[in-house]
Structure formats: structure tokens, C-alpha cells
Amino acid sequence: MIGSGRAHGGLYLLEASSQDSLPSIDSSHEALQADSSPALLELHQWHRRLGHPSFGVLGKLFPLLVKQCTHNKFICDACELAKHKRTSYPSFNNKSTAPFMIVHSDVWGPSRVVTLSGYRWFVTFIDCYSRVTWVYLLRHKDEVFSCFRTFHKMVSTQFDAKIRVLRSDNGTEYANGEFRAYLADHGILHQTTCVDTPAQNGVAERKNRHLLEVARSLIFTMQVPTNFWGDAVLTAAYLINRMPLSTLDFQVPLDLLQGTSLGHRFPLRVFGCVCFVHDHRPSRGKLDPKALRCVFLGYSATQKGYKCYHPSSRKTFVSMDVTFHESVAFFPSSSSLQGESCVIQEEMDFVCPPTRTATIQGEAGVPMEGEQVTCDVERATINQPSKCGRLDRNDLKTYVRSRLPVKCQTEQTTCVPPTLSQSHSPTPGPSSPPSSSNFESSGTDNPVIVDIDVPIAVRKGIRSCTQHPISNFVSYSSLSPSYRAFVSSLSSVSIPQGWKEALADPNWKEAMAEEMRALEKNGTWDFVGLPNGKKPVGCKWVYTIKQKADGTIDRYKARLVAKGFTQTYGIDYQETFAPVAKMNSVRVLLSCAANQGWLLHQLDVKNAFLHGDLEEEVYMEMPPGFSSQTTNGKVCRLKKALYGLKQSPRAWFGRFHKAMVKIGYKQSNADHTLFIKRRGDMITVLIVYVDDIVVTGNDSDEVSKLKVHLAREFEIKDLGSLRYFLGIEVARSDKGIFISQRKYVLDLLKETGMLGCKPVDSPIEVNHRLMSGDGDLVDKERFQRLVGRLIYLAHTRPDIAYAVGVVSQFMHDPCTTHLDAVYRILKYLKSAPGKGVLFSNHGHLELEAFTDADWAGSINDRRSTSGYCTLVGGNLVTWRSKKQSVVARSSAEAEYRAMAHGICELIWLQTLLRDLGIVCNKSMRLYCDNKSAINIAHNPVQHDRTKHIEIDRHFIKEKLNEGMICTPFVKSEDQLADVFTKGLSSRFFHSIVCKLGMRDIYAPT
The missing domain is CATH 3.30.420.10 (Ribonuclease H-like superfamily/Ribonuclease H)
Structure with missing residues (x-):
């Protein structure tokens, strides 16, 4: 009996345990052990070692074993899962008669699963004569041209041959001006397929299928996580090039290319099995284990050794001193066999790929004696790990370092408070004494040296990776206790995302009620019926926190904002221009304050726009959350300017200008938001950005009088010393004045899912080649939103100004390469979120x-x-x-x-x-x-x-x-x-x- 089931709703529900629902991949091996001859068992072991070739291929390799077998085939579940296929296209016999007369090429990808080294694609180059295959792993499709140039030089040097014809499809990675010019310069004919006719590039398409069939078989047999598909593909190419092919009358491709039989450089082993590598590290103690338990991941392209991966130490070793347990899988049998998800994949989904480099993973399919092939760009000697995780390609030794999947966690915080992960953060506790030179911060003079369009980190949600915790890049140990409390408080309260969420919190509910009382007290509107032919503008609530100078919460602030983008010129608004403070002017004032010892104070005007009168007739919808039966069917006829209206800034600034001129302040010609008053050698300067005011100068008496005057004219909040202005954090000590956007950067990294990414040490590549139409189109609005936030960040980060300027050139038609460049900037910001500009006294x-x-x-x-x-x-x-x-x-x-x-x-x-x-x-x-x-x-x-x-x-x-x-x-x-x-x-x-x-x-x- 196969199974039983009960009738339910017209269907029979099969009763089977979870263990029975999907048999183990090794079930065929167990069946062979139970009912097979020793010869068939040994043949099956070679079948697994050699990447699951067909029974006919094994017959050519091991004719004596095949003769001893009672069956002429065996059942292999891995082959069925990996190689199940439809009917093939008819073959055409038009082979070339000499090596490299015709080279076939194709690109496979992108893989939804990114390898541990960040690869998503691979490109193949196949010699039509010998069918020897070269495989290069890619992080981006535009690396194909670089790979071909490397391949072309290798063919010329190693084989003293010339490529006559290159056959490929019409992909932009091949059909671009640079590639075509290179082919024309070297006399190579480029033959491409007709539209939607992949069969014309059948050799390359079939080779990709063959590679993936073998790679999947290798993965499924030992339950290897799909993060290692790159190693599996390289191993597949290595094995295929050394096994007889039916298309060559069962000749070996490498033998046919070289004209002689080379044999295997060393014994072949089962991919993904347990292996023990002798530990040659000088740090090994007398009583430490002499070997490391690793997983076998293939054969080195540049060394005579096995590639063995050691997860717990996060290293890849290349060694000949290896003992194999080929019947034991390294990874647990619970790993997923079908599909692309597995435990390690979930851990790595949000780890961003490493930066692109000119060196590409070398072809591991054809490493021959004496041949030098470019290899893994992530390698470096393990006893000299470089700073910030960067790896030196020039120090390749027997022991090789590679990237490792790590456990990850969902990010819970909006930024990094001073108490973050005390186990790995250097932040001192509350009782820790401040450093000897605190900057409210004590400054230091030493600088701190896949939908396919969407990075995996974004698709998988907002997460952080423990391999690169943000606490490794942000510390508060150099801050004074008061300033430490201030920067911590910036993130201590979450901001509601909608008015319904705000009404559920008593503090925000009271803030909204206070705003409504202020609007009604000021006579901002009347409730009326909407006249015929008039269209009301919408409105929404915006929330923020106001802090005192010591970091404590001053008040919860809710602001009702009109949706001015729905207004119509000439109907409900006319003139709109109003000057806005230039950030350049703010930085000039900070430099003057640092050099002259000026004080810095901050003021906030409560409901600033309500002080401006409206001249136009404007109607607005009822505020969300505050409608009642008495206001049903009515709208607000606005009498005062309201935040969000197009004419409100102009009305408010006109009112503020009159108030400043009345007490003797003069408006600067260089910046109209700058007001200046001099008394002899004493000076007072005020700059206003909407309702945020900064006051500086050396006349403390005049500053006090100014505050009193403004308090009579408007409702003013004195916020004390300047600490936080327009999202910019300001710290001051005897070293000078320091500005940064630390919280802004951390929030940006969190929202984009980049808190756990591996940082890079520069915002843009040297000799980058970003150009229009380079890659697939991505979400324009999302790209523009990201670049817009980076443009604002550049007010305190001149180090990203050029990179942001480059990516902003592609706002109208952003492609994948442009989005990659944006995410490189984010990865650079991760390396130093708190970096900013220091204004010193010179x-x-x-x-x-x-x-x-x-x-x-x-x-x-x-x-x-x-x-x-x-x-x-x-x-x-x-x-x-x-x-x-x-x-x-x-x-x-x-x-x-x-x-x-x-x-x-x-x-x-x-x-x-x-x-x-x-x-x-x-x-x-x-x-x-x-x-x-x-x-x-x-x-x-x-x-x-x-x-x-x-x-x-x-x-x-x-x-x-x-x-x-x-x-x-x-x-x-x-x-x-x-x-x-x-x-x-x-x-x-x-x-x-x-x-x-x-x-x-x-x-x-």
C-alpha cells in the first residue's frame, strides 16, 4: 500500500508524515546498498564524485566495473531533480576544424541567491572545436567585456591561437559600442542570433544547462546551501572539461585541446562532503586540534590544492593536506532541496555584495599546469587580516580567506543609542568618567581613515548583519555626559506614521489638540459650505520632537499641513517667492563663531506661518481626526497662512522682516534671511530658516533684547545653545564647532536595509564608467527619493558631493548600475555615519x-x-x-x-x-x-x-x-x-x- 487518506470536502487527504513527504536525496544510495552489487555501489560513488555523469560516460571511464554490474543503469534522485528536461532541439553538424576558430558565449543570471562573494551572474566561453569551457563569475553584467578581454589574452598567450568568430546573443553586454570596437580592432567576427531564436546559440545555451545540471546535482547530493552555487558551477566546469563528451565521440575536451592526455592533477572528491584540513597556522597551540573540520567546495584554479571552507572561522583554505569523508554531508539534511531558500541563504540575503573591481573570479574549469588564471578577489592570508575587512589580493598563500554567511537579526532600533550592545560596543556606562577633552564632544585630530532592480537587503526587509554591526562604526565614548544624553534622546521616541497611530498615544494626541487650539485661537479659519466651482485643498498631520539643549524632550509637536500641491496658480495663490537661508551662510557663521568666540543660540517660532495673512480665497478639507456632526459637509475657509500653502512662506517672511527692521536690524545683501545689527565693535547676527532661528555674535545684551522683542511679536521658544538645526547636529568644545548628520545617516541606512551591509572605503569607484541606459530600468521614484536624501546629506558631507552629483545625472532614466552606485554611497556612509566638518579657531x-x-x-x-x-x-x-x-x-x-x-x-x-x-x-x-x-x-x-x-x-x-x-x-x-x-x-x-x-x-x- 502506498498510502491512505480520508474523504474531506470531495477530496482525499493523504495521511503521511513530514519525513515521508519528501524522501532524502540519499534514498537512492540507501536502496543501492540494500539491493546492489559491490561493483554498482562503487560505480555510484564515482557517479557522485564526478558530478553525476551519465551511465554511458561511466562505461567509458570504468569498463571493468560496468561489466561486473548486473544492471546497466541506476536510479539517482539528484539527477532526476537536477537534469529533468524537455525534448531537445535538432542538432546541426557545423563544428569548427581547429581550436578557437569559433567561440560561443552566453551569460546566465541574475541568480536570486547571491553568492557569499557577491556574484549574481556567470559568463561562459566555449571553444567550438574542443568544447572546453571557461567560466567567469560576475557581480554585474557589464563585466562581460572585461572577462572577454582577459579570456582573449589567455588564448593568445597560453595557446598561441587567434579567435576568429565570437557567437553570442544580442544582449547589451555584447552588443555595445565598446565591445564591438574591440572585436573590430582585433579582426574578430561577431555573429549574433536572430531575435527570439536562442537555438542559434545552442552550444552556449546547452553548455549553461549542462553546467547547471551538474551544479545542482552537486548541491542536492550533499544538501549544500544555494549560497555556494558559484563554487558548484566552477567545480562543474572543472569536471566537465575532464570527462568524455558524447558530442566529441566520448573524447575528453582538455585532451582534445592539448593534443595529449593530461589526466587529473590530484584525486577527485565528492563536492560538499566533510573534510579535515591540516592547520598550518602559527597561532595554533600545542593542545589545539591539528585539523579543521571543513566542507569541500572544489578545486583551486591557481594552486594545486583543494578548496575547503571552514564556517566557524570564516575562512577558505587551499591545501593538499586534506582528509575526506566522502559519504558524510557537511550540511544538515534539513536543508531545502528544491527552490532557492535555505537557512544560510536567509542569513545572507541582506548582506550587500562587495564592491566591484577590475579583477574577476577566474575560470576554475581549466586550471592547467603552469597556467596562471585570475582568481577570487576576496582572498588574503588569514594571519594578516586587513583593516575594515578589506582583503589583499597580493598576499595569496596556501591559506585563503573568504566571506562567510553569518547569523543575522532584525533591526529593532531607529538608530544606535549609547547603550547599544554593551558586549561589543565600546560605549561606557553612565558611571564612566568623561574623556579628558570632551566635545560636548571631544574632537579627534585623527581622521577615520533581488526583484532584480531592488537590492536583496531591501526586498527582505530592514535587517542588520552581525558581521558588520553598526556599533563597530559609531561610538559615544568621546562625548561629554550631557551631549551623550542629547544625541541619545534624538532617537528615544518613535515618530508616528499616521494620525490614527498618533491618536493612540496620549502625548501625541495632546500635541494634536494643542495645535487645534492654537489654530482656532488665532482665527485661522471659518467653517463654511464649499461654494460652487471651488475645490478644497487637502491636509495632513506631521509630527516631530522638540528637544532642549540638555537633550530632554521639550514638547511633542504636531503640525497641521495643507497639501499645497493641489493649489492652482491664479485661483488660490499668486506670488510665492520667499528667501530661504543658504546652508553656505550657516557654515560661514559657524566658522566666524569658532574663530571669534561668538555665542550660538537657537530659537523656535511656534506656528510661524499663522502670523501671515492670506490675500487669496482658499478652502481646505477638515483636519483628519477632528471632524464632528456639526462640521459634516463643511470645509475650512482659511484666513491665515497655513503650513503647506504655496503662499505661506512669503506671507510669514514679510511679517518677520517688518519685525526685524523695526528694531534696527539690516538685511544682508548676500543672503536676505540674514539680519545684522552692529553697536561699535559689538555685533549680533540672526539667520532664519522658516521658523528655526539661529542667533550669534558677541553682544550678549543685544541678544537678550532681541529675544524679548521677538517674544512680544510672536510666540517664541528659547532652545538655548545651538544643538540641532535642520537635521544637523552641532557640538562645541575648546577644539571648535563640529557639525554632522549622524542620526540622518543612521535613519537612512535603516530605512534602506543597509545597517548590516559591509562598508566600503570610498563613495565611488575610481575610473567609474556610469552612463545612460546602462542596465535594466529601476523604479524612478524610489531612485529619486534616495538621491534626494543624499543631496541633503551632502550639506555636511563634502566627501560624497562628487558621487552624489554623478548619480543625480540619471534621475530621469535610472538603471541598475546607477542604483548600485547609490548603494555604494550608502555602504561608504556605513563606514563612518558620524563623520562631519570641524570648524576650528585658526x-x-x-x-x-x-x-x-x-x-x-x-x-x-x-x-x-x-x-x-x-x-x-x-x-x-x-x-x-x-x-x-x-x-x-x-x-x-x-x-x-x-x-x-x-x-x-x-x-x-x-x-x-x-x-x-x-x-x-x-x-x-x-x-x-x-x-x-x-x-x-x-x-x-x-x-x-x-x-x-x-x-x-x-x-x-x-x-x-x-x-x-x-x-x-x-x-x-x-x-x-x-x-x-x-x-x-x-x-x-x-x-x-x-x-x-x-x-x-x-x-x-
């Missing part, structure tokens, strides 16, 4: 600028990228990275345009400082590393090369003649603006970032 307020240009750096249109940064009092205050609007015909021209931009910025800064009463009699220094551009600026020479930039030339020459600026030459290694024009190597990048004055007071010590 004893002067001189103006300096550095300008640079990357000539023809954009591969899309060959336009140059200008970059500049300016310093006030030795502190970085403004910076910019921008593609030039026209194509420059020479590097001197590109540099000259960058100089013009830098001079414009210096002139604006000079105007701003003059308004602040700061006059510098010295010429402003504009540093440039291009002597030709400097010569053109000083002398009217080379007219043919400069006549098309006459305006810039006359502008710069005029400022030089006035003595306003001087243009000293600077060496390229000291050119600070270089970081704003191109991707730099890690060492050079961090050197410049340090010189710019960036520090990380949150770096673990």
Missing part, C-alpha cells in the same frame, strides 16, 4: 579657494566636471561639484572655467563677510594645479585657444588687476578640490578628506 578670517576640473570626464557627452571648495578662517564653508555646461577643448579651458566659478564664490563670500563687518585687506588666494590656466589668467596669450572663453578670461583678468585675488600654483597631491571632480583611490581620497577638516567624533576608539 586665528584669522582670510578667504581661500581651491579649483579643479576633470577634463572630458563624462563618457556620456565628454563634458568636464568642475569642482571647488572655499575656506573662511581656515575652515571649509562651501564646496561644489558640477558638470560644465559646454564641452571644453582642452584641459586648460576646463580648468579656466573652474577658476571662474571659484572666483564667483569668493566674491559672494567677501560680500557676506563685509556685511558682517569683517574686512580682509589681503588678496583672496585661488589655488589651481594647471599652469596653463594660470598663465592665461595673467597674460592675454594664446588667443586661438582662448577666444571662445573671452568672457571668463576678461572676468578673471579684471579681478587679478584689481588685486582682489591671486592665483598661486598648488601641486596635484595638495589640490583639495580634486575630491569634487573624480573618483579617487582610497589612500588619496582619505588624505584629502582629512585636509578638508572632516572628522568623526563618533569613531570607536
Whole structure:
């Protein structure tokens, strides 16, 4: 009897245990042991060792064993699961007559399961004559061209042969200008398939199927998690190249290619079995085990040894000193056999792939004696692990380090509080004494050196990986107790995502009620019926927390905001312009405060927009959560400006301007949100951003009078010393003033699922080749949202300015490569979430600028990228990275345009400082590393090369003649603006970032 079942609802329910529902993959092996001859058992063992070849292939390899068998076949569940197929296409006999006359190629992927080294694809190159197969693992499809160049050089060097024809499909990885130009330059004919006719590339398609069949068989036999599919594919290629093929009349591909039988370099073993590797590490003690229990993952491409993976130490060993237990599976039998999910896969789904490099996983299918093949880019000697998890490819020894799946956990916190994971965080407890030089923070002078379009981390949810915990990159041990409490409180309260959630919390419910009382008290609206032909605007609730200077919660703030995007110009609004404080101005004030010892205070205007009167007739829907029977069918006729309306900022600023002028403050010409009042040598400065106000200066009496006056005009909250302004955290000590967006970065990493990612040490690759249409399209709105948040973050992170500028060029048609570049920036931010700009007291307020240009750096249109940064009092205050609007015909021209931009910025800064009463009699220094551009600026020479930039030339020459600026030459290694024009190597990048004055007071010590 096979089974029994009971009738239920017209169906019979089969009664079977969970163990019976899916037989073990080894059930066929057990059946063979129970009812088979010893010869058949031994033949089956070779079947498993050799990657599950057919019975006919085994007959050619072991004719004596086959003759002793009573059966001419055996049942293998792994083969059935891995090789089950439909009917094949008819074959065509048009083989080439010499090696490498025709090379077939195809790309497989992307795999939903990313390997532990971050690979999602592989590309194959098959010699049509011998059917020898080369396999290269890829992280991105655009690496195919690089792989082909490597393969082409290998063929030329190792086999002294020339490739005549390359056959592939019409994928963009093959059919692009760069690839075609390379083939044309080397006389290689590129034959492609017709549309939707994959059978024309049948050799490569069939080879991919063969590789995957063998790889799946290897995986299923020993229940190997699918994270290791890359090792399985490389092992499959290694084995297939050394076994007879029916298409070659059962000749061995490698033998046919070499013209002689090479045999096996060392005995073959069952993939995924338990093995014991002799421990050669010098750190092994006398009483420690002499071997490590590992899993066998194939054969090395560059060394004569077995690849063995040791999970507990997170290392891969390449050794010949190995003992195998081929009948014992390393991984438990509970691993999933079908589908792509398994225990280890769930642990690694959200670990982001490592950064792309020029070196690609080498072909492991054809390692021959004396042949050097590029190998795993993640390798390094285990006794010298490099900092931050980076691995040195030049130190490849017998012991090899690789990435390991690690246990992961769902992230529970919105950011990292000071009490995070005391077991692995250096944060001191409450009783710990503050460090000797606390920065409210004590600063340190040492810098801290797959849907397919969606990264797996995002699809799987917000998680964190214990291999790279965020506590390794954020510490609060350098902060004073008061400032530590402040930064902790920023994340101590969760913000509700909707009004229903807010009403469930008494604190937020009271905040909403307080907002409604303030609106009604101010006479903001009347309840009326909606007139015919009028359309009301919607509204929503927005929530935030207001903190005091000591970090304690001042109040829960709920704000009713109108949905102004539904307004219509000319009907319910007219003029809308209102000045907004420039972040450049804020940084200039901070530099002045650091150099002059000015105080810094912060004020908040409660319900600021309600102080502005509306001139237009505007109707708004009832506030969510506050409708009643008396207001059913009615709308709000607005009489006062409300947050969200297009005209509200203009109405509010007009009211605020009148209040400031009334008490003698003058508006700056450089920034209209800046108000200044001088009394002799005393000065008071105010800058306003909507309802957030920063006050600085050296006149404490005037500051007190200003607060009293503003309190009479508006409802003002005095927040004390400046600590948190527009999402920017401000810390002050005797070292200076430090600004960062630590919480903003941590929130961004959490929302994108990148808290557990492996960090990288630069925001963009050196010599990146990002271009339009490169890859599959991704979600445009999501891409724009991410880039927009990074643009705001760049206000305190000049180190990402260039990278953000590059990805922002692809807002309209973002592709997978562009999204990968965005996620690389996030991985870089993970390495130092608390990094920011330090404003120190250098004893002067001189103006300096550095300008640079990357000539023809954009591969899309060959336009140059200008970059500049300016310093006030030795502190970085403004910076910019921008593609030039026209194509420059020479590097001197590109540099000259960058100089013009830098001079414009210096002139604006000079105007701003003059308004602040700061006059510098010295010429402003504009540093440039291009002597030709400097010569053109000083002398009217080379007219043919400069006549098309006459305006810039006359502008710069005029400022030089006035003595306003001087243009000293600077060496390229000291050119600070270089970081704003191109991707730099890690060492050079961090050197410049340090010189710019960036520090990380949150770096673990």
C-alpha cells in the first residue's frame, strides 16, 4: 500500500508524515546498498564524485566495473531533480576544424541567491572545436567585456591561437559600442542570433544547462546551501572539461585541446562532503586540534590544492593536506532541496555584495599546469587580516580567506543609542568618567581613515548583519555626559506614521489638540459650505520632537499641513517667492563663531506661518481626526497662512522682516534671511530658516533684547545653545564647532536595509564608467527619493558631493548600475555615519579657494566636471561639484572655467563677510594645479585657444588687476578640490578628506 487518506470536502487527504513527504536525496544510495552489487555501489560513488555523469560516460571511464554490474543503469534522485528536461532541439553538424576558430558565449543570471562573494551572474566561453569551457563569475553584467578581454589574452598567450568568430546573443553586454570596437580592432567576427531564436546559440545555451545540471546535482547530493552555487558551477566546469563528451565521440575536451592526455592533477572528491584540513597556522597551540573540520567546495584554479571552507572561522583554505569523508554531508539534511531558500541563504540575503573591481573570479574549469588564471578577489592570508575587512589580493598563500554567511537579526532600533550592545560596543556606562577633552564632544585630530532592480537587503526587509554591526562604526565614548544624553534622546521616541497611530498615544494626541487650539485661537479659519466651482485643498498631520539643549524632550509637536500641491496658480495663490537661508551662510557663521568666540543660540517660532495673512480665497478639507456632526459637509475657509500653502512662506517672511527692521536690524545683501545689527565693535547676527532661528555674535545684551522683542511679536521658544538645526547636529568644545548628520545617516541606512551591509572605503569607484541606459530600468521614484536624501546629506558631507552629483545625472532614466552606485554611497556612509566638518579657531578670517576640473570626464557627452571648495578662517564653508555646461577643448579651458566659478564664490563670500563687518585687506588666494590656466589668467596669450572663453578670461583678468585675488600654483597631491571632480583611490581620497577638516567624533576608539 502506498498510502491512505480520508474523504474531506470531495477530496482525499493523504495521511503521511513530514519525513515521508519528501524522501532524502540519499534514498537512492540507501536502496543501492540494500539491493546492489559491490561493483554498482562503487560505480555510484564515482557517479557522485564526478558530478553525476551519465551511465554511458561511466562505461567509458570504468569498463571493468560496468561489466561486473548486473544492471546497466541506476536510479539517482539528484539527477532526476537536477537534469529533468524537455525534448531537445535538432542538432546541426557545423563544428569548427581547429581550436578557437569559433567561440560561443552566453551569460546566465541574475541568480536570486547571491553568492557569499557577491556574484549574481556567470559568463561562459566555449571553444567550438574542443568544447572546453571557461567560466567567469560576475557581480554585474557589464563585466562581460572585461572577462572577454582577459579570456582573449589567455588564448593568445597560453595557446598561441587567434579567435576568429565570437557567437553570442544580442544582449547589451555584447552588443555595445565598446565591445564591438574591440572585436573590430582585433579582426574578430561577431555573429549574433536572430531575435527570439536562442537555438542559434545552442552550444552556449546547452553548455549553461549542462553546467547547471551538474551544479545542482552537486548541491542536492550533499544538501549544500544555494549560497555556494558559484563554487558548484566552477567545480562543474572543472569536471566537465575532464570527462568524455558524447558530442566529441566520448573524447575528453582538455585532451582534445592539448593534443595529449593530461589526466587529473590530484584525486577527485565528492563536492560538499566533510573534510579535515591540516592547520598550518602559527597561532595554533600545542593542545589545539591539528585539523579543521571543513566542507569541500572544489578545486583551486591557481594552486594545486583543494578548496575547503571552514564556517566557524570564516575562512577558505587551499591545501593538499586534506582528509575526506566522502559519504558524510557537511550540511544538515534539513536543508531545502528544491527552490532557492535555505537557512544560510536567509542569513545572507541582506548582506550587500562587495564592491566591484577590475579583477574577476577566474575560470576554475581549466586550471592547467603552469597556467596562471585570475582568481577570487576576496582572498588574503588569514594571519594578516586587513583593516575594515578589506582583503589583499597580493598576499595569496596556501591559506585563503573568504566571506562567510553569518547569523543575522532584525533591526529593532531607529538608530544606535549609547547603550547599544554593551558586549561589543565600546560605549561606557553612565558611571564612566568623561574623556579628558570632551566635545560636548571631544574632537579627534585623527581622521577615520533581488526583484532584480531592488537590492536583496531591501526586498527582505530592514535587517542588520552581525558581521558588520553598526556599533563597530559609531561610538559615544568621546562625548561629554550631557551631549551623550542629547544625541541619545534624538532617537528615544518613535515618530508616528499616521494620525490614527498618533491618536493612540496620549502625548501625541495632546500635541494634536494643542495645535487645534492654537489654530482656532488665532482665527485661522471659518467653517463654511464649499461654494460652487471651488475645490478644497487637502491636509495632513506631521509630527516631530522638540528637544532642549540638555537633550530632554521639550514638547511633542504636531503640525497641521495643507497639501499645497493641489493649489492652482491664479485661483488660490499668486506670488510665492520667499528667501530661504543658504546652508553656505550657516557654515560661514559657524566658522566666524569658532574663530571669534561668538555665542550660538537657537530659537523656535511656534506656528510661524499663522502670523501671515492670506490675500487669496482658499478652502481646505477638515483636519483628519477632528471632524464632528456639526462640521459634516463643511470645509475650512482659511484666513491665515497655513503650513503647506504655496503662499505661506512669503506671507510669514514679510511679517518677520517688518519685525526685524523695526528694531534696527539690516538685511544682508548676500543672503536676505540674514539680519545684522552692529553697536561699535559689538555685533549680533540672526539667520532664519522658516521658523528655526539661529542667533550669534558677541553682544550678549543685544541678544537678550532681541529675544524679548521677538517674544512680544510672536510666540517664541528659547532652545538655548545651538544643538540641532535642520537635521544637523552641532557640538562645541575648546577644539571648535563640529557639525554632522549622524542620526540622518543612521535613519537612512535603516530605512534602506543597509545597517548590516559591509562598508566600503570610498563613495565611488575610481575610473567609474556610469552612463545612460546602462542596465535594466529601476523604479524612478524610489531612485529619486534616495538621491534626494543624499543631496541633503551632502550639506555636511563634502566627501560624497562628487558621487552624489554623478548619480543625480540619471534621475530621469535610472538603471541598475546607477542604483548600485547609490548603494555604494550608502555602504561608504556605513563606514563612518558620524563623520562631519570641524570648524576650528585658526586665528584669522582670510578667504581661500581651491579649483579643479576633470577634463572630458563624462563618457556620456565628454563634458568636464568642475569642482571647488572655499575656506573662511581656515575652515571649509562651501564646496561644489558640477558638470560644465559646454564641452571644453582642452584641459586648460576646463580648468579656466573652474577658476571662474571659484572666483564667483569668493566674491559672494567677501560680500557676506563685509556685511558682517569683517574686512580682509589681503588678496583672496585661488589655488589651481594647471599652469596653463594660470598663465592665461595673467597674460592675454594664446588667443586661438582662448577666444571662445573671452568672457571668463576678461572676468578673471579684471579681478587679478584689481588685486582682489591671486592665483598661486598648488601641486596635484595638495589640490583639495580634486575630491569634487573624480573618483579617487582610497589612500588619496582619505588624505584629502582629512585636509578638508572632516572628522568623526563618533569613531570607536
